[in-house]
Amino acid sequence: MTATTEPLREHAGDRPAGGRSAGTRSIGLSSTIASEWIKLRSVRSTWIILFLAVALSIGLAAMFSFVEGLTLGDQSSIDPLSSSIIGMQFGSILLMVFSALAVTSEYESRTIRTSVSVTPDRWRLLTGKMVTVSAIGLILSLIMVLGMFFASQIINTAYGAPSAALGDEGVNRFLIVSIVVGGLMYTVIPLSIGFLLRGTASAVTISVGIFLIPRMIASLLPTWVQENVLGYLPDKAIYSLSGIIAPSDIYYASQAPAIIAIIAWIVGAFVIAGIVFNRRDA
Amino acid sequence: MIKAEQLSKKYGDKLAVDQLTFEVKPGIVTGFLGPNGAGKSTTMRMILGIDNPSGGRVTVNGKSYRDLAAPIQEIGALLDASAVHVGRSAWHHLNWQAKAAGLATRRVDEVLELVGLNDVAGRKVGGFSLGMYQRLGIASALLGDPPALILDEPVNGLDPEGIRWVRSLFRRFADEGRTVFVSSHLMSEMELTADHVLVIGRGKLIADMPIAEITQRSNLNHVKVVAPQAAQLALLLESAGASISQSVEHELIVSGITAPAIGEIAVQHGIVLHELAPRRASLEAAFMELTHDSVDYRAAS
Ligand SMILES: Nc1ncnc2c1ncn2[C@@H]1O[C@H](COP(=O)(O)OP(=O)(O)O)[C@@H](O)[C@H]1O
Ligand SMILES: [Mg+2]
Numbered sequence: 001m002t003a004t005t006e007p008l009r010e011h012a013g014d015r016p017a018g019g020r021s022a023g024t025r026s027i028g029l030s031s032t033i034a035s036e037w038i039k040l041r042s043v044r045s046t047w048i049i050l051f052l053a054v055a056l057s058i059g060l061a062a063m064f065s066f067v068e069g070l071t072l073g074d075q076s077s078i079d080p081l082s083s084s085i086i087g088m089q090f091g092s093i094l095l096m097v098f099s100a101l102a103v104t105s106e107y108e109s110r111t112i113r114t115s116v117s118v119t120p121d122r123w124r125l126l127t128g129k130m131v132t133v134s135a136i137g138l139i140l141s142l143i144m145v146l147g148m149f150f151a152s153q154i155i156n157t158a159y160g161a162p163s164a165a166l167g168d169e170g171v172n173r174f175l176i177v178s179i180v181v182g183g184l185m186y187t188v189i190p191l192s193i194g195f196l197l198r199g200t201a202s203a204v205t206i207s208v209g210i211f212l213i214p215r216m217i218a219s220l221l222p223t224w225v226q227e228n229v230l231g232y233l234p235d236k237a238i239y240s241l242s243g244i245i246a247p248s249d250i251y252y253a254s255q256a257p258a259i260i261a262i263i264a265w266i267v268g269a270f271v272i273a274g275i276v277f278n279r280r281d282a
Numbered sequence: 283m284i285k286a287e288q289l290s291k292k293y294g295d296k297l298a299v300d301q302l303t304f305e306v307k308p309g310i311v312t313g314f315l316g317p318n319g320a321g322k323s324t325t326m327r328m329i330l331g332i333d334n335p336s337g338g339r340v341t342v343n344g345k346s347y348r349d350l351a352a353p354i355q356e357i358g359a360l361l362d363a364s365a366v367h368v369g370r371s372a373w374h375h376l377n378w379q380a381k382a383a384g385l386a387t388r389r390v391d392e393v394l395e396l397v398g399l400n401d402v403a404g405r406k407v408g409g410f411s412l413g414m415y416q417r418l419g420i421a422s423a424l425l426g427d428p429p430a431l432i433l434d435e436p437v438n439g440l441d442p443e444g445i446r447w448v449r450s451l452f453r454r455f456a457d458e459g460r461t462v463f464v465s466s467h468l469m470s471e472m473e474l475t476a477d478h479v480l481v482i483g484r485g486k487l488i489a490d491m492p493i494a495e496i497t498q499r500s501n502l503n504h505v506k507v508v509a510p511q512a513a514q515l516a517l518l519l520e521s522a523g524a525s526i527s528q529s530v531e532h533e534l535i536v537s538g539i540t541a542p543a544i545g546e547i548a549v550q551h552g553i554v555l556h557e558l559a560p561r562r563a564s565l566e567a568a569f570m571e572l573t574h575d576s577v578d579y580r581a582a583s
Contacts, residue, residue, distance in 0.1 A: 026384060027351070027352060027382075027383060027384035028384075031381060031382055031383070031384045032382055034381040034382075035378045035379070035381040035382035036378075038374060038377055038378040038381055039367075039370075039374075039378045042370045042371065042374035042377075042378070043367060043369045043370050044369060045369065105367060106367075109365060109366060109367045109368070110362060110364075110365035111365055111366060111367055113327070113330075113332050113361060113362070113365060114365060114379065114422065115382075116331065116332055117330050117331070117332060117347075117353065117354065117359055118353065118354055118379050118382045118383050119382050119383075120331045120347055120348040120349075120350065120353055121348070279334075281327070281332065281333040281334060282332045282333070
């Protein structure tokens with residue numbers, strides 16, 4: 001490794017504002033997004049996590065339908081949509097890990113300081129990360145949800161169990177909500193929490209907790225809470241909107257409030273992360 | 283041009299930077315010197331908009347860093363060379379910065395060439411040596427071809443050849459009319475690199491002067507005098523305002539007066555001198571003297 005000692009090129013003193021020779025193009029949100037995309041695609045962990053998310057979610061959905069088909073005598077009790085979304089249990093956790101890591105890995109390697117030096121407009125940095133991570137989340141969600149859906153339906157059909165097809169009553173709504181709302185919620189919330197907590201372990205734990213804990217402890221809570229609060233938490237709101245939770249269910253939130261709750265979670269997470277990130281030392 | 287006015291930073295109760303006012307001028311290498319824990323890194327983070335000042339302000343070319351439209355093209359920085367993602371290649375590490383700053387990708391190859399890392403551009407940074415990390419950090423600082431550079435302890439971890447290279451790089455930058463601001467906790471390093479030094483201790487500015495002046499001002503400068511009539515000479519010198527710090531047989535250690543002045547006093551009174559030797563404090567000693575009262579023993583070194 002020999003260092004170059006030749007002159008730096010034609011240069012300097014006559015160049016008060018500087019940097020023009022470095023080949024500037026205009027800098028904006030698209031530059032930040034391009035940069036964030038390079039950060040994500042240039043580390044192997046991104047590809048491993050995304051691959052595992054797809055493989056495990058589709059694999060689990062297929063396995064679940066397979067076991068259901070084998071073991072259930074009365075196959076008409078199978079709900080073809082619920083059994084296909086089951087794989088999202090894994091898929092969503094991996095998507096949350098991916099999203100939290102997009103920022104916590106920067107705090108843990110301290111590259112966040114370089115990031116804010118290059119892009120001192122912290123709202124733009126946050127927005128660039130959000131857009132990039134949630135775009136990947138949406139694409140991944142599309143692959144996972146459709147993959148799980150078709151895998152389940154093929155297996156259900158093979159067992160002569162009830163199956164669903166595109167265009168059936170409620171199916172398109174189920175698919176669109178699962179893809180779009182899931183893709184956004186599983187990325188925006190963990191990424192925001194990552195900005196707030198700055199550590200991978202804590203951000204992943206809290207994010208997963210927000211989605212899973214209400215589900216696990218729901219039946220222990222007072223009825224009033226079950227009826228009026230749980231339905232607006234991210235997990236249940238997605239399922240009410242996609243139709244997995246029926247209107248008769250105690251956790252059901254009707255459409256408009258569910259949509260408002262989801263928007264409030266996404267916007268709220270983004271804004272709180274932005275305010276804290278802007279004020280705090282990086 | 284970097285300008286700090288009453289710049290302060292508090293971390294909880296700890297005052298890390300205490301009302302610093304200084305200017306870093308273009309065309310010279312300015313050293314930023316102080317013992318560990320003095321507040322050098324904190325000051326640099328505030329210059330770069332990473333940490334927010336608790337009081338006062340600091341500007342780069344007249345603007346707060348966070349208001350610069352194309353910051354890394356106005357000032358390039360190396361704060362912490364190990365702040366890289368170990369699983370990313372050197373090339374990608376620079377490329378994400380280039381993209382974010384709207385710079386052409388060819389600039390990445392140019393700076394890698396400049397720091398001598400072009401052969402390992404595709405290798406993961408995790409396998410780099412300390413010196414390679416440092417070179418990568420310098421590459422990142424040079425990415426925007428900025429008219430100002432700010433580097434925190436840049437020679438740490440470099441081999442002697444690397445250190446010489448870095449010094450000549452700073453010199454060249456300063457000669458090109460750029461601003462170069464380099465921190466170190468070692469005076470010996472500054473002696474070889476800087477034209478001007480800012481010395482801080484416990485967050486406070488202790489000295490802001492050309493490097494040559496530091497030793498001139500030191501109280502450690504003294505004159506050794508050997509004379510058979512030492513006792514008589516001592517009295518004469520004291521009445522001329524000098525102070526005698528040591529007197530052993532025929533030997534005196536005198537400060538507060540120059541050697542020529544001592545010689546003239548001796549001649550006037552017919553005193554024979556066997557030796558008259560000015561002793562200049564070393565830079566290291568002058569620095570220790572300057573910072574003696576402000577070494578932060580609580581800080582980890
Ligand atoms: N993020 C931080 N939180 C709390 N204290 C800090 C922080 N950064 C620096 N300090 C403290 O501020 C003082 C100055 O530190 P620093 O700027 O790193 O000094 P230097 O770079 O001169 O060695 C030290 O006492 C250090 O412990
Ligand atoms: Mg330091």
